[in-house]
Amino acid sequence: MPHQCTDCGTTFEDGSTEMLSGCPSCGGNTFQFLPDGADTSPAPEADPPEKTPDRSTSDSTVARTVGSAAATVRDIVGSDPDGAGTDPDAADPLSPSSADETAPSSPDETVDSATDTGTTPDESPDASIMSNMEAGSVQRDSVTTNREDAAQASARSAVVSPGELPETADETDVSGRSQPGAGARGEAPVEGPEDERPDLETLRDELNDQFESIRIVEPGQYELNLMELYERDEYIIALREDGRYRIQVPGDWRD
Protein backbone atom coordinates (compact mmCIF):
# COMPACT_ATOMS: atom_id res chain seq x y z
CA MET A 1 0.00 0.00 0.00
CA PRO A 2 2.06 2.67 -1.20
CA HIS A 3 1.65 6.19 -0.04
CA GLN A 4 2.32 8.78 -2.63
CA CYS A 5 3.25 12.39 -2.27
CA THR A 6 0.64 14.42 -4.08
CA ASP A 7 3.13 17.13 -4.87
CA CYS A 8 5.96 15.29 -6.48
CA GLY A 9 4.60 11.77 -6.78
CA THR A 10 7.25 10.06 -4.75
CA THR A 11 5.90 6.83 -3.36
CA PHE A 12 6.49 5.18 -0.04
CA GLU A 13 5.92 1.69 1.05
CA ASP A 14 3.22 1.08 3.55
CA GLY A 15 4.65 1.46 6.96
CA SER A 16 7.49 3.52 5.65
CA THR A 17 8.75 6.06 8.09
CA GLU A 18 10.39 8.22 5.51
CA MET A 19 7.30 10.23 4.84
CA LEU A 20 6.59 10.90 8.45
CA SER A 21 8.81 13.89 8.37
CA GLY A 22 7.36 15.13 5.14
CA CYS A 23 8.26 14.10 1.66
CA PRO A 24 12.03 13.80 1.46
CA SER A 25 11.94 14.87 -2.17
CA CYS A 26 9.82 17.98 -2.05
CA GLY A 27 8.91 18.53 1.56
CA GLY A 28 5.21 18.11 0.88
CA ASN A 29 2.98 16.82 3.62
CA THR A 30 0.00 15.69 1.61
CA PHE A 31 0.01 12.06 0.67
CA GLN A 32 -2.29 9.82 -1.17
CA PHE A 33 -2.83 6.33 -0.07
CA LEU A 34 -3.08 3.79 -2.83
CA PRO A 35 -4.86 0.81 -1.48
CA ASP A 36 -4.16 -2.48 -3.11
CA GLY A 37 -7.74 -3.59 -3.12
CA ALA A 38 -8.32 -2.34 -6.57
CA ASP A 39 -5.57 -4.26 -8.07
CA THR A 40 -6.29 -7.31 -6.22
CA SER A 41 -9.78 -7.68 -7.31
CA PRO A 42 -8.90 -11.02 -8.81
CA ALA A 43 -9.39 -13.03 -5.70
CA PRO A 44 -12.87 -12.10 -4.63
CA GLU A 45 -14.01 -15.15 -2.83
CA ALA A 46 -11.10 -15.97 -0.74
CA ASP A 47 -10.32 -12.91 1.16
CA PRO A 48 -13.15 -11.61 3.19
CA PRO A 49 -12.07 -13.54 6.17
CA GLU A 50 -8.44 -12.87 6.03
CA LYS A 51 -8.22 -9.25 5.73
CA THR A 52 -9.83 -7.97 8.76
CA PRO A 53 -10.80 -10.77 10.89
CA ASP A 54 -13.03 -8.77 13.10
CA ARG A 55 -14.07 -5.71 11.36
CA SER A 56 -13.99 -6.28 7.69
CA THR A 57 -16.63 -8.86 7.62
CA SER A 58 -19.13 -6.52 6.17
CA ASP A 59 -19.98 -7.06 2.57
CA SER A 60 -18.67 -3.78 1.41
CA THR A 61 -15.26 -4.58 2.64
CA VAL A 62 -15.08 -7.85 0.93
CA ALA A 63 -13.83 -6.58 -2.33
CA ARG A 64 -11.21 -4.70 -0.57
CA THR A 65 -10.22 -7.49 1.56
CA VAL A 66 -9.92 -9.73 -1.34
CA GLY A 67 -7.84 -7.30 -3.16
CA SER A 68 -5.51 -6.82 -0.32
CA ALA A 69 -5.26 -10.46 0.31
CA ALA A 70 -4.38 -11.04 -3.25
CA ALA A 71 -1.85 -8.31 -3.07
CA THR A 72 -0.38 -9.83 -0.02
CA VAL A 73 -0.07 -13.13 -1.66
CA ARG A 74 1.45 -11.61 -4.66
CA ASP A 75 3.88 -9.73 -2.57
CA ILE A 76 4.87 -12.75 -0.72
CA VAL A 77 5.35 -14.76 -3.78
CA GLY A 78 6.82 -12.24 -6.06
CA SER A 79 8.27 -9.53 -4.02
CA ASP A 80 9.63 -11.36 -1.12
CA PRO A 81 12.90 -11.88 -2.78
CA ASP A 82 13.30 -8.21 -2.88
CA GLY A 83 11.86 -7.72 0.45
CA ALA A 84 9.45 -5.31 -1.01
CA GLY A 85 6.40 -7.33 -0.37
CA THR A 86 5.67 -6.10 3.07
CA ASP A 87 3.01 -3.62 2.26
CA PRO A 88 0.14 -5.72 1.06
CA ASP A 89 -2.57 -4.73 3.42
CA ALA A 90 -3.17 -1.13 2.98
CA ALA A 91 -2.87 -0.51 -0.65
CA ASP A 92 -5.89 -2.27 -1.92
CA PRO A 93 -7.80 0.37 -3.72
CA LEU A 94 -5.05 1.34 -5.94
CA SER A 95 -6.56 3.56 -8.39
CA PRO A 96 -6.59 1.98 -11.72
CA SER A 97 -6.73 5.24 -13.46
CA SER A 98 -3.79 6.58 -11.62
CA ALA A 99 -2.07 3.41 -12.35
CA ASP A 100 -2.77 3.87 -15.97
CA GLU A 101 -1.24 7.19 -16.13
CA THR A 102 1.62 6.68 -13.87
CA ALA A 103 2.70 3.18 -13.97
CA PRO A 104 1.79 1.81 -17.29
CA SER A 105 3.38 4.45 -19.31
CA SER A 106 6.70 4.04 -17.75
CA PRO A 107 7.06 1.84 -14.81
CA ASP A 108 10.73 2.07 -14.97
CA GLU A 109 10.74 5.77 -14.94
CA THR A 110 8.53 5.92 -11.99
CA VAL A 111 10.88 3.76 -10.22
CA ASP A 112 13.86 5.79 -11.02
CA SER A 113 12.33 9.06 -10.20
CA ALA A 114 9.07 9.02 -8.51
CA THR A 115 8.89 12.70 -8.90
CA ASP A 116 8.02 12.50 -12.50
CA THR A 117 4.77 10.82 -11.82
CA GLY A 118 3.67 13.47 -9.48
CA THR A 119 0.96 14.85 -11.67
CA THR A 120 -1.01 11.74 -12.18
CA PRO A 121 -1.92 10.84 -8.68
CA ASP A 122 -4.22 13.76 -8.18
CA GLU A 123 -6.56 12.98 -10.93
CA SER A 124 -6.83 9.29 -10.62
CA PRO A 125 -7.57 8.59 -7.01
CA ASP A 126 -11.31 8.94 -7.12
CA ALA A 127 -11.71 6.71 -10.02
CA SER A 128 -9.50 4.13 -8.59
CA ILE A 129 -11.29 3.89 -5.35
CA MET A 130 -14.57 3.67 -6.96
CA SER A 131 -13.35 0.97 -9.17
CA ASN A 132 -12.15 -0.92 -6.23
CA MET A 133 -15.39 -0.82 -4.54
CA GLU A 134 -17.26 -2.19 -7.39
CA ALA A 135 -14.57 -4.45 -7.95
CA GLY A 136 -15.18 -7.55 -6.30
CA SER A 137 -15.44 -8.60 -9.86
CA VAL A 138 -12.33 -6.97 -11.01
CA GLN A 139 -10.70 -10.12 -12.04
CA ARG A 140 -12.38 -10.00 -15.33
CA ASP A 141 -11.02 -6.72 -16.41
CA SER A 142 -7.64 -7.70 -17.24
CA VAL A 143 -7.10 -4.21 -18.37
CA THR A 144 -7.92 -2.60 -15.13
CA THR A 145 -6.03 -5.12 -13.31
CA ASN A 146 -3.02 -4.66 -15.35
CA ARG A 147 -3.04 -1.02 -14.88
CA GLU A 148 -3.48 -1.34 -11.25
CA ASP A 149 -0.73 -3.77 -11.02
CA ALA A 150 1.52 -1.54 -12.85
CA ALA A 151 0.72 1.32 -10.62
CA GLN A 152 1.19 -0.67 -7.58
CA ALA A 153 4.27 -2.24 -8.82
CA SER A 154 5.77 1.01 -9.77
CA ALA A 155 4.87 2.51 -6.50
CA ARG A 156 6.42 -0.29 -4.63
CA SER A 157 9.41 -0.48 -6.76
CA ALA A 158 10.03 3.15 -6.30
CA VAL A 159 10.26 2.53 -2.68
CA VAL A 160 12.10 -0.65 -2.71
CA SER A 161 14.51 -0.90 -5.49
CA PRO A 162 13.99 0.59 -8.86
CA GLY A 163 16.36 -1.73 -10.54
CA GLU A 164 14.29 -4.77 -9.98
CA LEU A 165 11.14 -3.74 -11.67
CA PRO A 166 12.19 -3.42 -15.24
CA GLU A 167 13.45 -6.90 -15.52
CA THR A 168 10.54 -8.68 -14.11
CA ALA A 169 7.97 -6.72 -15.95
CA ASP A 170 5.56 -8.21 -18.39
CA GLU A 171 5.30 -11.52 -16.78
CA THR A 172 2.85 -11.06 -14.06
CA ASP A 173 0.50 -13.92 -13.92
CA VAL A 174 -1.26 -13.35 -10.76
CA SER A 175 -4.77 -14.20 -11.49
CA GLY A 176 -5.38 -11.81 -14.26
CA ARG A 177 -3.53 -9.04 -12.61
CA SER A 178 -0.45 -9.60 -14.47
CA GLN A 179 1.09 -6.42 -15.37
CA PRO A 180 2.80 -6.15 -18.57
CA GLY A 181 4.85 -3.14 -17.87
CA ALA A 182 4.99 -2.96 -14.23
CA GLY A 183 4.80 -6.58 -13.54
CA ALA A 184 7.44 -6.17 -11.02
CA ARG A 185 6.05 -9.16 -9.34
CA GLY A 186 5.64 -10.68 -12.68
CA GLU A 187 7.14 -13.84 -11.50
CA ALA A 188 4.45 -14.24 -9.05
CA PRO A 189 3.13 -17.57 -9.97
CA VAL A 190 0.06 -17.13 -7.94
CA GLU A 191 -2.67 -17.85 -10.29
CA GLY A 192 -6.19 -18.06 -9.18
CA PRO A 193 -7.97 -16.94 -6.13
CA GLU A 194 -8.15 -20.55 -5.20
CA ASP A 195 -4.45 -20.80 -5.05
CA GLU A 196 -4.28 -17.84 -2.85
CA ARG A 197 -6.79 -18.98 -0.35
CA PRO A 198 -4.59 -21.25 1.62
CA ASP A 199 -1.98 -18.58 1.82
CA LEU A 200 -4.47 -16.00 2.76
CA GLU A 201 -5.23 -17.65 6.00
CA THR A 202 -1.64 -17.68 6.96
CA LEU A 203 -1.43 -14.09 5.96
CA ARG A 204 -4.04 -13.06 8.36
CA ASP A 205 -1.64 -12.23 11.09
CA GLU A 206 0.51 -10.33 8.76
CA LEU A 207 -2.41 -8.34 7.56
CA ASN A 208 -3.44 -7.56 11.04
CA ASP A 209 -0.02 -6.39 11.89
CA GLN A 210 -0.12 -4.09 9.01
CA PHE A 211 -3.56 -2.80 9.67
CA GLU A 212 -3.26 0.85 9.31
CA SER A 213 -4.48 3.53 11.57
CA ILE A 214 -7.35 4.30 9.27
CA ARG A 215 -8.62 2.03 6.56
CA ILE A 216 -10.91 3.47 3.98
CA VAL A 217 -13.30 0.69 3.22
CA GLU A 218 -15.03 2.93 0.80
CA PRO A 219 -15.77 6.60 0.80
CA GLY A 220 -17.75 7.19 3.96
CA GLN A 221 -16.82 3.91 5.54
CA TYR A 222 -13.76 3.71 7.70
CA GLU A 223 -12.15 1.28 10.06
CA LEU A 224 -9.92 2.68 12.70
CA ASN A 225 -7.07 1.15 14.57
CA LEU A 226 -7.18 3.05 17.82
CA MET A 227 -3.84 1.85 19.06
CA GLU A 228 -2.18 2.91 15.86
CA LEU A 229 -3.82 6.29 16.02
CA TYR A 230 -2.77 6.67 19.58
CA GLU A 231 0.79 5.60 19.07
CA ARG A 232 1.57 7.66 16.06
CA ASP A 233 3.49 10.83 16.47
CA GLU A 234 1.93 12.43 13.49
CA TYR A 235 -1.74 12.51 13.11
CA ILE A 236 -4.16 12.66 10.29
CA ILE A 237 -5.93 15.93 10.11
CA ALA A 238 -7.82 15.58 6.87
CA LEU A 239 -9.13 12.64 4.93
CA ARG A 240 -10.34 12.76 1.39
CA GLU A 241 -12.64 10.37 -0.29
CA ASP A 242 -10.07 9.68 -2.90
CA GLY A 243 -7.85 8.09 -0.34
CA ARG A 244 -5.60 11.04 0.11
CA TYR A 245 -5.02 12.48 3.48
CA ARG A 246 -3.09 15.18 5.15
CA ILE A 247 -0.98 14.52 8.15
CA GLN A 248 0.37 16.86 10.71
CA VAL A 249 4.02 16.45 11.23
CA PRO A 250 5.51 17.28 14.58
CA GLY A 251 7.45 20.49 14.35
CA ASP A 252 10.77 19.11 15.38
CA TRP A 253 10.82 16.65 12.56
CA ARG A 254 11.52 19.29 10.08
CA ASP A 255 14.60 20.94 11.34
Add this chain to the structure above:
Amino acid sequence: MPRLARAREDRMGLLTELKDSISRAASTLFSEQDPKRIGIYGPPNAGKTTLANRIARDWTGDAVGPESPIPHETRRARRKENVEIERDGKSVQIDIVDTPGVTTKVDYTEFLDHDMEKDDAVRRSREATEGVAEAMHWLREDVDGVIYVLDSTKDPFTQVNTMLIGIIESQDLPVLIFANKIDLEDSNVQRIRNAFPQHETVPLSALEGDNMDEVYDKIAEYFG
Protein backbone atom coordinates in the same frame (compact mmCIF):
# COMPACT_ATOMS: atom_id res chain seq x y z
CA MET B 1 26.49 46.16 8.29
CA PRO B 2 22.78 46.01 8.46
CA ARG B 3 22.84 42.31 7.97
CA LEU B 4 25.04 41.77 10.97
CA ALA B 5 22.91 44.03 13.01
CA ARG B 6 19.83 42.14 12.04
CA ALA B 7 21.48 38.88 12.86
CA ARG B 8 22.31 40.16 16.27
CA GLU B 9 18.82 41.38 16.73
CA ASP B 10 17.52 37.99 15.74
CA ARG B 11 19.75 36.37 18.21
CA MET B 12 18.60 38.69 20.92
CA GLY B 13 15.04 37.93 20.02
CA LEU B 14 15.78 34.28 20.24
CA LEU B 15 17.31 34.69 23.65
CA THR B 16 14.34 36.62 24.86
CA GLU B 17 12.04 33.97 23.56
CA LEU B 18 14.09 31.32 25.22
CA LYS B 19 13.95 33.17 28.48
CA ASP B 20 10.25 33.55 28.18
CA SER B 21 9.69 29.94 27.46
CA ILE B 22 11.90 28.91 30.35
CA SER B 23 10.02 31.07 32.77
CA ARG B 24 6.79 29.73 31.34
CA ALA B 25 7.98 26.21 31.89
CA ALA B 26 9.04 27.08 35.40
CA SER B 27 5.69 28.55 36.20
CA THR B 28 4.03 25.46 34.84
CA LEU B 29 6.17 23.35 37.06
CA PHE B 30 5.66 25.30 40.19
CA SER B 31 2.28 26.84 40.04
CA GLU B 32 -0.56 24.79 41.35
CA GLN B 33 -3.05 27.03 39.76
CA ASP B 34 -2.44 26.09 36.21
CA PRO B 35 -5.64 24.59 34.99
CA LYS B 36 -5.46 20.90 34.28
CA ARG B 37 -6.68 19.90 30.90
CA ILE B 38 -9.41 17.36 31.32
CA GLY B 39 -10.44 15.35 28.30
CA ILE B 40 -14.01 14.15 28.12
CA TYR B 41 -13.80 10.83 26.34
CA GLY B 42 -16.15 8.03 25.52
CA PRO B 43 -18.00 6.30 22.72
CA PRO B 44 -20.32 8.22 20.41
CA ASN B 45 -23.61 9.36 21.87
CA ALA B 46 -22.64 8.80 25.47
CA GLY B 47 -23.47 12.41 26.27
CA LYS B 48 -20.01 13.92 26.29
CA THR B 49 -21.04 17.21 24.77
CA THR B 50 -24.13 17.40 26.93
CA LEU B 51 -21.88 16.98 29.94
CA ALA B 52 -19.34 19.50 28.66
CA ASN B 53 -22.13 21.98 28.06
CA ARG B 54 -23.59 21.33 31.48
CA ILE B 55 -20.26 21.97 33.17
CA ALA B 56 -19.48 24.99 31.03
CA ARG B 57 -22.92 26.51 31.52
CA ASP B 58 -22.87 25.92 35.24
CA TRP B 59 -19.55 27.62 35.74
CA THR B 60 -18.99 29.97 32.83
CA GLY B 61 -22.39 30.57 31.35
CA ASP B 62 -21.26 29.46 27.90
CA ALA B 63 -21.83 26.27 26.00
CA VAL B 64 -19.15 24.18 24.40
CA GLY B 65 -20.89 22.89 21.32
CA PRO B 66 -24.11 21.59 19.82
CA GLU B 67 -25.63 18.39 21.14
CA SER B 68 -27.42 15.93 18.97
CA PRO B 69 -29.06 12.53 19.11
CA ILE B 70 -27.26 11.69 15.88
CA PRO B 71 -23.91 10.07 16.58
CA HIS B 72 -20.73 11.95 15.77
CA GLU B 73 -22.18 15.40 16.17
CA THR B 74 -18.86 16.40 17.70
CA ARG B 75 -16.24 15.87 15.09
CA ARG B 76 -13.57 18.19 16.32
CA ALA B 77 -12.25 18.44 19.83
CA ARG B 78 -13.59 21.57 21.50
CA ARG B 79 -11.96 23.19 24.39
CA LYS B 80 -13.37 25.38 27.09
CA GLU B 81 -10.63 27.00 29.06
CA ASN B 82 -10.45 28.24 32.58
CA VAL B 83 -13.57 26.67 33.91
CA GLU B 84 -13.49 27.50 37.56
CA ILE B 85 -15.35 25.12 39.78
CA GLU B 86 -15.93 26.07 43.38
CA ARG B 87 -16.10 23.39 46.00
CA ASP B 88 -16.01 23.80 49.73
CA GLY B 89 -14.75 27.32 49.55
CA LYS B 90 -11.87 26.35 47.27
CA SER B 91 -11.82 26.80 43.58
CA VAL B 92 -10.48 24.42 41.01
CA GLN B 93 -9.61 25.54 37.54
CA ILE B 94 -9.76 23.16 34.61
CA ASP B 95 -9.82 23.28 30.86
CA ILE B 96 -12.36 20.89 29.52
CA VAL B 97 -11.84 19.25 26.18
CA ASP B 98 -14.91 17.76 24.61
CA THR B 99 -13.72 15.10 22.18
CA PRO B 100 -15.37 13.27 19.32
CA GLY B 101 -16.79 9.89 20.20
CA VAL B 102 -14.24 7.15 19.82
CA THR B 103 -15.11 4.13 17.76
CA THR B 104 -13.40 1.57 15.58
CA LYS B 105 -15.83 1.84 12.74
CA VAL B 106 -17.51 4.76 11.07
CA ASP B 107 -20.11 4.06 8.44
CA TYR B 108 -22.08 6.71 6.63
CA THR B 109 -25.03 4.39 6.18
CA GLU B 110 -25.64 4.77 9.88
CA PHE B 111 -26.49 8.40 9.28
CA LEU B 112 -28.85 7.69 6.45
CA ASP B 113 -31.34 6.53 9.06
CA HIS B 114 -31.39 10.05 10.38
CA ASP B 115 -32.79 11.53 7.22
CA MET B 116 -29.45 12.60 5.96
CA GLU B 117 -28.53 12.83 2.32
CA LYS B 118 -25.82 10.47 1.22
CA ASP B 119 -23.33 13.22 0.49
CA ASP B 120 -23.82 14.72 3.89
CA ALA B 121 -23.61 11.33 5.53
CA VAL B 122 -20.35 10.55 3.78
CA ARG B 123 -18.92 13.87 4.77
CA ARG B 124 -20.04 13.44 8.33
CA SER B 125 -18.48 10.02 8.36
CA ARG B 126 -15.19 11.34 7.08
CA GLU B 127 -15.13 14.16 9.58
CA ALA B 128 -16.02 11.79 12.36
CA THR B 129 -13.08 9.60 11.43
CA GLU B 130 -10.77 12.56 11.48
CA GLY B 131 -12.29 13.44 14.81
CA VAL B 132 -11.43 10.07 16.28
CA ALA B 133 -7.87 10.46 15.08
CA GLU B 134 -7.75 13.84 16.70
CA ALA B 135 -9.23 12.57 19.94
CA MET B 136 -6.65 9.80 20.12
CA HIS B 137 -3.93 12.28 19.43
CA TRP B 138 -5.13 14.54 22.23
CA LEU B 139 -5.22 11.62 24.58
CA ARG B 140 -1.58 11.03 24.06
CA GLU B 141 -0.33 14.54 23.92
CA ASP B 142 -2.44 17.02 25.66
CA VAL B 143 -4.57 15.70 28.45
CA ASP B 144 -3.88 15.77 32.17
CA GLY B 145 -6.90 13.81 33.24
CA VAL B 146 -9.85 12.02 31.74
CA ILE B 147 -13.56 11.96 32.34
CA TYR B 148 -14.78 8.82 30.65
CA VAL B 149 -18.46 9.10 29.83
CA LEU B 150 -20.60 6.05 29.27
CA ASP B 151 -24.24 5.66 28.45
CA SER B 152 -25.46 3.66 31.42
CA THR B 153 -28.23 2.11 29.37
CA LYS B 154 -25.67 0.34 27.23
CA ASP B 155 -23.31 -2.53 27.74
CA PRO B 156 -19.98 -1.10 28.85
CA PHE B 157 -18.04 -4.19 27.85
CA THR B 158 -16.91 -3.07 24.46
CA GLN B 159 -13.62 -3.19 22.68
CA VAL B 160 -13.43 0.56 22.50
CA ASN B 161 -14.07 1.09 26.19
CA THR B 162 -11.61 -1.55 27.21
CA MET B 163 -8.96 -0.25 24.90
CA LEU B 164 -9.39 3.38 25.84
CA ILE B 165 -9.50 2.74 29.55
CA GLY B 166 -6.41 0.61 29.10
CA ILE B 167 -4.60 3.40 27.31
CA ILE B 168 -5.62 5.89 29.95
CA GLU B 169 -4.38 3.59 32.67
CA SER B 170 -1.12 3.05 30.87
CA GLN B 171 -0.64 6.79 30.86
CA ASP B 172 -1.27 6.97 34.57
CA LEU B 173 -3.82 9.66 33.99
CA PRO B 174 -6.37 10.31 36.68
CA VAL B 175 -9.70 9.07 35.40
CA LEU B 176 -13.31 9.30 36.50
CA ILE B 177 -15.99 7.20 34.92
CA PHE B 178 -19.30 8.91 34.49
CA ALA B 179 -22.33 6.70 34.16
CA ASN B 180 -24.54 9.05 32.22
CA LYS B 181 -28.24 8.97 31.36
CA ILE B 182 -29.43 7.72 34.73
CA ASP B 183 -32.70 9.45 34.01
CA LEU B 184 -33.50 6.70 31.53
CA GLU B 185 -35.34 3.62 32.59
CA ASP B 186 -32.80 1.17 31.24
CA SER B 187 -29.96 2.78 33.07
CA ASN B 188 -27.74 0.34 34.92
CA VAL B 189 -24.93 2.00 36.80
CA GLN B 190 -23.87 -1.14 38.57
CA ARG B 191 -23.03 -2.76 35.30
CA ILE B 192 -20.51 -0.02 34.67
CA ARG B 193 -19.09 -0.30 38.16
CA ASN B 194 -18.65 -3.99 37.60
CA ALA B 195 -16.96 -3.40 34.30
CA PHE B 196 -14.37 -1.02 35.70
CA PRO B 197 -14.11 -1.75 39.40
CA GLN B 198 -10.68 -0.21 39.56
CA HIS B 199 -12.10 3.25 38.89
CA GLU B 200 -14.54 5.54 40.58
CA THR B 201 -17.90 5.57 38.82
CA VAL B 202 -20.15 8.56 39.23
CA PRO B 203 -23.79 8.29 38.17
CA LEU B 204 -25.39 11.33 36.59
CA SER B 205 -27.73 12.71 34.03
CA ALA B 206 -25.98 15.50 32.22
CA LEU B 207 -29.17 16.25 30.37
CA GLU B 208 -31.34 16.57 33.46
CA GLY B 209 -28.62 17.83 35.75
CA ASP B 210 -29.06 14.91 38.14
CA ASN B 211 -26.33 14.33 40.71
CA MET B 212 -24.18 17.17 39.45
CA ASP B 213 -23.10 18.05 42.96
CA GLU B 214 -21.29 14.78 43.31
CA VAL B 215 -19.93 15.23 39.82
CA TYR B 216 -18.30 18.51 40.76
CA ASP B 217 -17.07 17.13 44.06
CA LYS B 218 -15.33 14.35 42.27
CA ILE B 219 -13.90 16.60 39.61
CA ALA B 220 -12.43 18.83 42.26
CA GLU B 221 -11.12 15.85 44.15
CA TYR B 222 -9.54 14.14 41.18
CA PHE B 223 -8.39 17.01 39.04
CA GLY B 224 -8.00 19.89 41.43
